[in-house]
Amino acid sequence: MSTSPVARPLTALVAPTLLERVFEHPERIVDLVDRGAPYKTLAAVHKDPPTVPAAPWFRNFWALGGKATFPGAEEVFHNPLYIEAAKELFGAKVVTPLAMMTNLNAPSPAAPPHLDLPFFRGAHKREVPSWLLAPMGYSGLFHRWAIPMASALTWIYAGPGGEFEYWPAGLDEPSLEISAMSSNQGVMADNEYTYHRVCQVGSRDDFVADNTVPYDATLELDGDEWSIRRGTDELARYARGAIRISVLWKAYCFADESEAHAFTSGVDDLTPSTIVEMFQDDLKRRGVAVDAPADLGGGDLWGETIRATYGISGY
Numbered sequence: 233m234s235t236s237p238v239a240r241p242l243t244a245l246v247a248p249t250l251l252e253r254v255f256e257h258p259e260r261i262v263d264l265v266d267r268g269a270p271y272k273t274l275a276a277v278h279k280d281p282p283t284v285p286a287a288p289w290f291r292n293f294w295a296l297g298g299k300a301t302f303p304g305a306e307e308v309f310h311n312p313l314y315i316e317a318a319k320e321l322f323g324a325k326v327v328t329p330l331a332m333m334t335n336l337n338a339p340s341p342a343a344p345p346h347l348d349l350p351f352f353r354g355a356h357k358r359e360v361p362s363w364l365l366a367p368m369g370y371s372g373l374f375h376r377w378a379i380p381m382a383s384a385l386t387w388i389y390a391g392p393g394g395e396f397e398y399w400p401a402g403l404d405e406p407s408l409e410i411s412a413m414s415s416n417q418g419v420m421a422d423n424e425y426t427y428h429r430v431c432q433v434g435s436r437d438d439f440v441a442d443n444t445v446p447y448d449a450t451l452e453l454d455g456d457e458w459s460i461r462r463g464t465d466e467l468a469r470y471a472r473g474a475i476r477i478s479v480l481w482k483a484y485c486f487a488d489e490s491e492a493h494a495f496t497s498g499v500d501d502l503t504p505s506t507i508v509e510m511f512q513d514d515l516k517r518r519g520v521a522v523d524a525p526a527d528l529g530g531g532d533l534w535g536e537t538i539r540a541t542y543g544i545s546g547y
């Protein structure tokens with residue numbers, strides 16, 4: 233195998249770090265969030281197989297593939313505070329914003345600890361479906377192609393719970409929490425290499441039934457309240473401040489121009505067929521026999537096997 237032009241260590245590049253006053257005009261963030269309604273579930277947005285119950289967690293994208301995709305999001309996508317913090321924390325001369333998305337969490341129990349969906353050279357622009365990225369990350373097989381990324385999570389929430397909990401030395405060691413967060417504060421971290429989660433949001437009395445919603449449920453803004461609906465049925469209703477809103481920003485962090493060039497040159501990129509071959513080789517080593525897939529839709533036995541072998545649910 234050739235040497236990776238962009239390498240990163242197996243451990244987190246930075247410890248999660250608090251950011252103060254992230255947005256110069258936080259009221260514009262609230263306006264963008266309002267204009268994004270109605271919201272789809274995270275499971276539907278990521279086109280996960282609809283068989284798994286969906287968490288009451290909703291999302292839309294403000295930027296993807298390095299470009300703002302939601303009207304009005306251009307300015308916040310290139311927020312200088314994010315870019316300067318990423319340069320400093322990650323020791324990067326070149327910081328290239330990649331994506332930005334919202335999280336709207338209804339009152340719910342703590343989410344499972346997880347790593348964020350990873351980005352790999354050759355698998356960062358939807359070359360493979362997002363369901364496959366999580367097992368690619370957890371498998372550790374594709375580390376050589378991993379791209380150093382800064383993740384910044386900024387709260388637009390002042391209600392109870394919803395803290396950021398993380399495991400700096402892995403899940404077998406104790407966790408730490410960044411708590412007492414207030415609106416317009418954020419955390420910058422290496423979320424693809426640091427296990428983390430959202431702590432319980434709100435109080436138990438306010439959870440939705442079974443802590444799940446249908447895959448095709450929507451979160452709609454109705455005056456000053458949020459309504460979770462499925463078609464014309466209302467499943468739950470919350471005061472505006474009861475929904476934990478956060479904005480997640482992701483950016484490539486390159487040490488310098490030559491490292492950035494190595495990434496964009498396409499040399500030694502993964503391809504979907506290489507990814508399948510590498511999984512097949514590893515499954516064989518583990519004594520798991522399954523045929524290579526006809527496509528990467530994930531609804532077949534291969535998809536089930538990959539998720540069962542390398543999966544930690546939730547992200």
Ligand SMILES: [Fe+2]
Pocket residue numbers: 346347348423428547
């Ligand atoms: Fe996450």
